[in-house]
Amino acid sequence: MVYFILKRMIQSVFVMLAVAFLAFSLFRFVGDPVSQMTGVETSVADQERLREDLGLNDPFVYQFVRFTGDMFKGDFGYSYRTRQPVADMIASRIPATLELGVVALIISLLVGVPAGVYTALRPRGALTQAILMTTLVGVSIPTFVIGIMLIFIFGVQLGWLPTFGRGGTVQIGSWESSLFTIDGWRALLLPAITLGVYQLTLTMRLVRAEMMEVMRSDYIRFAMARGVPMRRLHYRHALANTMVPVITIIGLQFGGVIAFSIVTESVFQWPGMGLLFLESIRFVDIPVMGVYLVVIAFFFVLVNLVVDLLYVAIDPRLRISDVS
């Protein structure tokens, strides 16, 4: 097991290197950081001097090696835009993104799994049809439209929930959390729903399909014939067996939730990593963009690893194959 984790960790370094390389090769097309860093009155000579100082005139490969070399030494560099250390900037934005992503995931599971089970067990019920219709609509509307709609209904028209930001946050060590105040939860609700809608639909449909499949299998029919109570049959035997593919997909999607929270963060002015990344693109803040992409790659690798480990925990057969 330790060997397995170690192997994956080493792989992850290569994944991140590849991402950094791709990112760097694209940065040249994003724009010119210097013209974004300086005012209109700054002379061409001063701009050129700054470009030289920042090492932007160096060959691409040289810049890339310097960037990755510094990262290995733990030096993430300084933002072109704010001059702050990039590591601090990203670190201070991670809690917002993670809390948003996790709460979105929990909402999608809390609603998606029961809804999936229900619609599988009562495929012809009126409520099932209603749920399927609603989720179909939910999944076909782009995230930002859902976000804006929620803002205008619950924020502007009804005035129940805040329209932007994180509300009241509590500082726990270096982690700024919005999970411990009512204000924080109120601010979190709409963005989390917005971010979770797609996940929710996906989870529900997946659970439903798997569940229907499992319910048709021989062992369920056999258990039914033996008179196993329906509740136990549905939740203990059937649902547990639908979970492997569900966890795979949901797990892999979670990486995506973190990475693509950009849109939700922008709509709700949610001060997470995604919003930071968007601002960085606007200002061609190469150090921040580079580190962000590497961090996101790391999240993906980590999530994959966790998914693999969960498999082993859920499905005993995998444990045997691992030993062999």
Next chain:
Amino acid sequence: MKSLKLALLGGALSMSALGASAETFRWASTTDPQTMDPHAVNSAPVLSFLNNVYEGLVRRGQDMSIEPSLATSWEPLEGENGWRFNLRTGVTFQDGAAFTAEDVLFSYQRASDEAADVRSWFAPVTDVRVVDDFTIDFITSAPNPLFPDSIANFMILDKDWAEANDAALPARDAENFATMNVNGTGPFTLASRDPGVRTTLAPNETWWDDVDHNVTEAIFTPIGNSATGLAALLSGEIDFIQPIPLQDVAQVEGRDGFKVLEGEETRVIMFGFGHEHDTLLYSSDVTDANPFTDPRVRLAAAHALDIASIDRVLFRNKIEPASQLVPAGISGFSEENQDRPAFDPERAKELLAEAGYPDGFSFGLKCTNDRYINDEALCRAAASMFAAVGLNAELTTGPVRDYWPQLREDDFDMYLLGWSPGTFDMEHPIRFLLHSQDDEAKLGSWNFGNYSNARVDELLPLIQQEIDPAARQAMIDEVVAITQDEVAYIPLYTQPLIWAAKDNVELTQRADNFFMLRWVTVN
């Protein structure tokens, strides 16, 4: 259900909280000031924000006029070129230190250092001499009547504070103490700062000037997405936002309790040409010449544009047609040359025929899509108007972040540009847009097409040095006449300035798009 109750409860809580602190003022803008260092970055979001905290020797009033600030008066030096500033006595910085001429000298040295982005303001300055604690001389290489106007955003730091905190120079690579902390003499001081998220200002109780505002706490939040910003205003979470998109004006006006503030910004939107290019880069029919080197062709392009329609369709009648590179009301505006080429497609076709292009030709038009109000829509409209006279524009639009590099590399046939005169004087666009490119002398640095006229180049230093207003205006009039005659640019219109606020907020909209908290009253 439980969460709904919680939400309702929370809603009630925050309502009462709002009622209790009526003078807390919350505002939003699209861009966060990237630093709290007044010398590190010469950008409007930074300078606008920091003008609430720091002050200069002079400042601009509500009508943009120059008025005394940390200097009470100033006069030209006798016997040499330069200005003497008599400083205000009894002013203290927010940390309690006294303000003296040493601080001005120090701030000058800091702001004119290579690490400072604002150093171009001090290009004419050769020396700064402290005469006594409250008198300081700025020596310039030539007579410079506009110098006091040009340093309205030159903000003064406390020398001892900066040196004690290792912030004697602006942060160029890594941050320093002044990136996140302030110590100015201005009406507000920094209470907290979370970059990109929230910045809080509190009134400076020891400010030297009369307090006109009634703000007890001011909270700034950058909101990049305009729909989110509008929702934040309409839901009452913020009191004021700058700017709002044109298409949202009706939304705000249609609701009780909100108002839209409209004005003219000083920014003139224009088309520029590749005057120096031998051939067109993006033409499918004319590949061996550049028709735009012929002033008749440039004039034809100007006659093809129907500004009134653009105003009606794209700008809801909120733009002011422009005849020259600054709008009326800016010093140096040439009253004599107020006419712009009329919308006259027939004349445009005649001119093209005279120039040898009776069937027109195709060319490339470069535009931004995120820099100016409705910039992309403007260029689409212009392209169809050009096409009506035979000028087939192949339009390329892109974000501003890689726009300037393309223009600097001469990668255009015609391009869009907006210019706001930083000194609020006609000399500014002459220096940056009309003088021939001269990197050595730092002139013409935004004259991408390198329009060049020997007489204009000759007049610029004379205009810069002329003390007599009438003689100066005569020279400016001559420059405007020449450049209109040669159609150096096609000035289109002045961009509108659109802010939105709650009805109970009184504030001043200044033409430079700067927002000054000291003029805010929350009723």
